[in-house]
Amino acid sequence: MASYILKNGVVFAPLSQKSDISLFNCGFDFVGSPSGEGQLSLPTVLDISGCVVFPGFTDVHVHFREPGFSYKETIKSGSSAAARGGYTTVCTMPNLSPVPDSLDNLTKELDIIKSDSKINILPYGAITVGEKGEALSAMEDMAPYVVAFSDDGRGVQSEEMMLLAMQRAKKLDKIIVAHCEDNSLLHGGYIHDGEYARLHSHRGICSESEWKPIERDLHLAARTGCKYHVCHISCKESVRLIREAKKAGVDVTCETAPHYLLLDESNLKEDGRYKMNPPLRSKADREALIEGICDGTIDMIATDHAPHSKEEKSRGLERSLMGVVGLESAFPLLYTFLVKKGIIDIDMLIRLLTLNPNERFNINSPFNFEDDGNFTVFDLEKKYVIDPSEFLTMGRSTPFEGFEVYGRCRLTVAGGKIAWRENLTEN
Numbered sequence: 531m532a533s534y535i536l537k538n539g540v541v542f543a544p545l546s547q548k549s550d551i552s553l554f555n556c557g558f559d560f561v562g563s564p565s566g567e568g569q570l571s572l573p574t575v576l577d578i579s580g581c582v583v584f585p586g587f588t589d590v591h592v593h594f595r596e597p598g599f600s601y602k603e604t605i606k607s608g609s610s611a612a613a614r615g616g617y618t619t620v621c622t623m624p625n626l627s628p629v630p631d632s633l634d635n636l637t638k639e640l641d642i643i644k645s646d647s648k649i650n651i652l653p654y655g656a657i658t659v660g661e662k663g664e665a666l667s668a669m670e671d672m673a674p675y676v677v678a679f680s681d682d683g684r685g686v687q688s689e690e691m692m693l694l695a696m697q698r699a700k701k702l703d704k705i706i707v708a709h710c711e712d713n714s715l716l717h718g719g720y721i722h723d724g725e726y727a728r729l730h731s732h733r734g735i736c737s738e739s740e741w742k743p744i745e746r747d748l749h750l751a752a753r754t755g756c757k758y759h760v761c762h763i764s765c766k767e768s769v770r771l772i773r774e775a776k777k778a779g780v781d782v783t784c785e786t787a788p789h790y791l792l793l794d795e796s797n798l799k800e801d802g803r804y805k806m807n808p809p810l811r812s813k814a815d816r817e818a819l820i821e822g823i824c825d826g827t828i829d830m831i832a833t834d835h836a837p838h839s840k841e842e843k844s845r846g847l848e849r850s851l852m853g854v855v856g857l858e859s860a861f862p863l864l865y866t867f868l869v870k871k872g873i874i875d876i877d878m879l880i881r882l883l884t885l886n887p888n889e890r891f892n893i894n895s896p897f898n899f900e901d902d903g904n905f906t907v908f909d910l911e912k913k914y915v916i917d918p919s920e921f922l923t924m925g926r927s928t929p930f931e932g933f934e935v936y937g938r939c940r941l942t943v944a945g946g947k948i949a950w951r952e953n954l955t956e957n
């Protein structure tokens with residue numbers, strides 16, 4: 531077994547128990563290294579001067595596209611990108627082919643995860659068969675193997691179906707994770723129904739298409755007592771509804787994504803890399819989301835990492851597919867534009883990226899560095915420009931291309947193994 535000693539770094543301690551630890555001693559296997567019983571090996575010392583050791587991040591919302599769409603992303607490329615972004619656990623959405631709506635179909639995804647993943651991947655099971663919203667999936671069969679249930683990519687349109695799903699999930703003690711979108715209110719829209727859409731003659735997506743289903747589901751969650759989590763909230767009404775529901779005791783949590791916190795429709799250009807679902811909304815929406823982060827209404831930040839091929843993203847705002855990549859830029863962007871600007875502190879950011887998702891989704895304690903071997907090391911002073919050509923994800927489309935950020939991931943250890951390493955000197 532190869533062992534490693536990290537020296538000269540600082541270990542991040544949450545909840546204001548900041549302690550500087552100059553020597554962080556840890557033994558773990560190097561991925562792919564030869565190891566053997568009884569073989570004498572001296573520890574390799576990695577110098578992490580000037581870096582901070584954080585618990586590995588958790589992203590509860592990614593699309594790794596396999597099985598079914600491996601021309602967009604694979605478990606291997608997606609998990610490599612996650613590790614490069616500091617993530618040690620991600621939850622993969624079920625809009626795949628086949629959709630994991632039965633144990634058989636889920637096993638196809640689990641097999642690829644087992645052979646190809648560099649980090650901890652927890653798949654979602656679909657709520658309905660084929661994510662079609664017509665019949666419940668084999669939720670009982672899948673429950674022991676999935677992190678939660680979601681039909682992400684589309685909303686469950688029927689209230690009756692959502693009620694059945696919540697009743698079933700409640701019995702199984704699983705979370706319903708909802709992509710909230712009312713198809714009857716879309717009217718062919720593809721960017722936010724706001725000023726930019728009007729000025730440039732685009733068809734808009736109204737905020738109501740998001741908050742109406744949230745409102746419906748919050749009532750159902752209150753009625754059933756089901757644990758309910760809302761995906762990628764993007765507008766001010768959603769923040770308000772969830773804030774009120776939390777006050778009323780509904781078991782609800784939610785996430786937003788870096789692009790909704792840092793960009794709005796004023797940043798739009800006629801380019802597919804600004805197109806995702808839900809869309810970039812107004813300045814007032816963005817400010818309401820920041821407020822929701824600060825007052826704890828929004829529990830976590832997920833990337834909604836959704837890679838597509840170059841061609842699929844090259845058809846402008848109207849015709850490109852929806853979705854952008856996010857795993858390799860999330861931490862530096864949030865650190866640069868929220869923490870360094872004094873909007874939230876680093877403790878809060880680590881809560882949003884690790885503690886809160888792990889607590890809600892029952893994922894291993896993130897702060898137990900040595901036992902779990904899930905941590906990431908960032909050089910927070912390193913300044914650089916986001917360059918998608920460096921990405922390990924197969925997707926290249928991000929609205930943050932060219933942004934100058936601080937914080938470079940130097941090392942990620944997942945499950946005791948090095949999953950990413952960059953420019954670390956050995957001595």
Ligand SMILES: [Zn+2]
Pocket residue numbers: 682683684709761762807
């Ligand atoms: Zn979604």
